[in-house]
Amino acid sequence: MNTQREPVESISAITLLTADMVEAVAFYRALGFPLLYGGQEASFTSFRVGGGFLNLQLDEGWTPGRAVWGRVVFWVNDVDAMHERAVTAGFHPDTSPADAPWGERYFHIHDPSGHELSFARPLTR
Numbered sequence: 001m002n003t004q005r006e007p008v009e010s011i012s013a014i015t016l017l018t019a020d021m022v023e024a025v026a027f028y029r030a031l032g033f034p035l036l037y038g039g040q041e042a043s044f045t046s047f048r049v050g051g052g053f054l055n056l057q058l059d060e061g062w063t064p065g066r067a068v069w070g071r072v073v074f075w076v077n078d079v080d081a082m083h084e085r086a087v088t089a090g091f092h093p094d095t096s097p098a099d100a101p102w103g104e105r106y107f108h109i110h111d112p113s114g115h116e117l118s119f120a121r122p123l124t125r
Helices: 021-030 079-088
Strands: 013-018 035-037 044-049 052-058 072-075 104-110 116-122
Touching (some): 013 021, 021 044, 021 052, 079 104
Parallel strands (some): 013 052, 072 116
Antiparallel strands (some): 044 052, 104 116
């Protein structure tokens, strides 16, 4: 048995670039992310995500790349309710909620800066 601690314990935060802080902050607030620091007029903004943080950093010259960079997955209490919240706010998710073979219910959406997000929840069996 390996009794050594893992060298990496958890993700504390992810920081995403945006060229439009006003639009980005409005998007995340509409989805229910609690604002902790910054806001629409700031160059750096933080939202609480469970025990961690989602940060936005303003870079007015930034544009999304053409290549897939990856995706951020957020676990939520109710995937279908989050999807409905996004649609009601006027956003256009890339997918509808679906049950995945890896054991999660999920949907994908891009934020206004082009970052791919997934909202998911483990399936109960």
